[in-house]
Amino acid sequence: MAVDQSKAWQKLDKLAKNGAADKHLKTWFEQDPNRAQRYAIELDELFLDYSKNRVDDEILSALFELATEQALPDWIDRLLSGEKVNDTEDRPALHSALRAGSDSPIKGFAASVQSDVKSQFSKMAAIVNKVRSGHWRGYSGKPITDVVNIGVGGSDLGPLMVTQALQTQTSPINLHFISSIDGTQTSNLLKSLNQETTLFVLASKSFTTIDTLSNAETAKDWLEERVPSIKTIMAQHFIGVSTKPYMMTTWGIPPENQLLFWDWVGGRYSLWSSIGFPIALKVGMEGFYEMLEGASLMDQHFAQAPMEQNIPVVMGLIDVWHINFLGIQAKAVLPYDARLRYLPSYLEQLVMESNGKSVNRQGEPVSYKTCPILWGEVGPNAQHAFYQLLHQGTQAVMSDFIAPVERDDFDRYSDTHRSESLRYQHRLALANCFAQSRVLMLGDAAIPENLKSSFDSPFKHYAGNQPSNTLLLKSISAKTLGMLVALYEHKTFVESVIWEINPFDQWGVELGKLIAKDTYQAMLDSGQAGRFDGSTVQLLNRVKLS
Ligand code: F6P
Numbered sequence: 098m099a100v101d102q103s104k105a106w107q108k109l110d111k112l113a114k115n116g117a118a119d120k121h122l123k124t125w126f127e128q129d130p131n132r133a134q135r136y137a138i139e140l141d142e143l144f145l146d147y148s149k150n151r152v153d154d155e156i157l158s159a160l161f162e163l164a165t166e167q168a169l170p171d172w173i174d175r176l177l178s179g180e181k182v183n184d185t186e187d188r189p190a191l192h193s194a195l196r197a198g199s200d201s202p203i204k205g206f207a208a209s210v211q212s213d214v215k216s217q218f219s220k221m222a223a224i225v226n227k228v229r230s231g232h233w234r235g236y237s238g239k240p241i242t243d244v245v246n247i248g249v250g251g252s253d254l255g256p257l258m259v260t261q262a263l264q265t266q267t268s269p270i271n272l273h274f275i276s277s278i279d280g281t282q283t284s285n286l287l288k289s290l291n292q293e294t295t296l297f298v299l300a301s302k303s304f305t306t307i308d309t310l311s312n313a314e315t316a317k318d319w320l321e322e323r324v325p326s327i328k329t330i331m332a333q334h335f336i337g338v339s340t341k342p343y344m345m346t347t348w349g350i351p352p353e354n355q356l357l358f359w360d361w362v363g364g365r366y367s368l369w370s371s372i373g374f375p376i377a378l379k380v381g382m383e384g385f386y387e388m389l390e391g392a393s394l395m396d397q398h399f400a401q402a403p404m405e406q407n408i409p410v411v412m413g414l415i416d417v418w419h420i421n422f423l424g425i426q427a428k429a430v431l432p433y434d435a436r437l438r439y440l441p442s443y444l445e446q447l448v449m450e451s452n453g454k455s456v457n458r459q460g461e462p463v464s465y466k467t468c469p470i471l472w473g474e475v476g477p478n479a480q481h482a483f484y485q486l487l488h489q490g491t492q493a494v495m496s497d498f499i500a501p502v503e504r505d506d507f508d509r510y511s512d513t514h515r516s517e518s519l520r521y522q523h524r525l526a527l528a529n530c531f532a533q534s535r536v537l538m539l540g541d542a543a544i545p546e547n548l549k550s551s552f553d554s555p556f557k558h559y560a561g562n563q564p565s566n567t568l569l570l571k572s573i574s575a576k577t578l579g580m581l582v583a584l585y586e587h588k589t590f591v592e593s594v595i596w597e598i599n600p601f602d603q604w605g606v607e608l609g610k611l612i613a614k615d616t617y618q619a620m621l622d623s624g625q626a627g628r629f630d631g632s633t634v635q636l637l638n639r640v641k642l643s
Pocket residue numbers: 249250251252300301302303304305306309364365450603606
């Protein structure tokens with residue numbers, strides 16, 4: 098039976114239609130002053146306030162019933178023990194096995210891969226330490242100063258997001274990221290680098306992604322301008338990270354410079370694997386393991402906490418309620434710290450490439466909504482960009498506000514005046530974070546009495562009732578980042594179980610890649626353009642190369 102025919106789904110549908118869909122958040126807070134304390138969960142250095150969501154006990158109870166009907170606990174167990182939950186590719190999705198600590202309750206296939214995982218990490222550690230200590234030398238004998246990660250999607254966004262988030266941690270290595278196929282990043286970056294002291298990481302799970310391979314070829318050409326032999330280039334200026342060792346060898350990367358991971362690690366779930374090599378270069382293996390520990394802590398919480406106290410479960414089910422019963426189809430991710438500027442981009446891939454599906458596990462079209470449109474921006478900046486729509490637009494939007502309570506990096510300045518002014522800015526960011534979610538929730542009810550007259554205009558009406566979560570991290574650290582990312586991985590999985598879709602494949606991206614190859618050929622040979630539609634022909638004629 099499809100999920101939207103189930104008893105719990107019908108109950109939720111009735112709750113929505115019998116008033117819950119129209120009830121305003123301010124009413125729920127008026128009727129239940131202790132709401133905020135009840136709708137909050139703390140886990141180590143992470144705190145979730147989910148009270149500004151359009152739910153109450155009756156709705157939450159029906160959502161937990163829905164999760165039970167969908168056998169969510171069994172699915173969680175299957176995921177974490179390494180069963181083949183990625184059924185269209187006949188694979189497990191065992192990103193959790195990469196971060197399993199000694200006290201993690203792992204079993205089955207997840208337990209069987211531990212020795213492989215550990216041996217790759219020790220190989221990665223040896224290279225990381227050699228590079229960070231200056232013992233990895235370039236062709237002219239100088240230590241490496243700059244490392245360029247060449248990858249895209251899951252082979253870029255995870256390491257990029259984490260290393261940017263940890264930017265206040267000093268590192269002996271300058272890290273750079275090239276992802277885009279158009280050559281802009283490559284061209285700009287190579288102008289500023291020196292072949293003698295630059296090491297490239299060619300990161301690609303499939304080792305077939307044209308974006309990455311074309312950037313890598315350009316990097317190789319750049320090295321060849323000064324490095325005497327291709328053998329030297331490959332031995333001293335390229336590291337490969339992939340599931341395809343033979344393809345890396347064929348490309349020229351020697352086995353000793355290859356870091357491996359496995360098909361049972363999805364690209365967008367791979368920052369915990371050798372793909373996280375740049376993270377380890379940034380914070381050392383110690384920091385990398387701290388990140389794994391944070392994720393492992395969230396894994397154990399996800400596996401063991403009762404649903405009502407389970408952060409990924411609660412957040413996932415509430416979004417299902419908003420999407421499938423309140424018709425909210427947009428989700429904003431709003432970090433109130435510029436170090437998290439790439440978190441929205443990372444989550445765009447994690448969430449929309451996982452759950453942007455319209456066919457269920459049996460291959461049948463679903464009759465209900467699945468993944469929302471997810472986007473985001475550093476919150477304070479977004480307040481000067483799209484908050485007008487959030488406050489006075491016609492779209493219902495659910496939001497996740499994310500902020501660090503402490504900024505321990507601001508205390509480092511000897512100039513106490515500078516530290517104080519920076520601490521003031523951090524407090525301003527927090528005040529804005531809390532204020533914005535309050536106004537989104539209350540609308541006009543948030544207007545202070547003494548200002549009511551100046552807002553007495555139809556152009557200054559705030560409808561409010563926009564739901565949100567607020568996630569507070571003690572501080573931004575490798576550990577809290579591990580917790581946060583694992584939280585969203587598991588939340589995404591919870592939603593996929595309710596929607597009966599496979600979050601671990603991505604067939605939707607294949608056709609575009611294939612058509613692009615044909616289109617490129619037609620660009621070179623206009624005789625081939627005839628088989629395209631009129632618009633494509635017209636556009637091709639504008640860039641005629643032949
Ligand atoms: O977008 C499609 C995709 O396959 C992503 O899932 C993946 O993260 C990205 O391209 C890069 O793939 P690869 O790591 O194999 O180069």
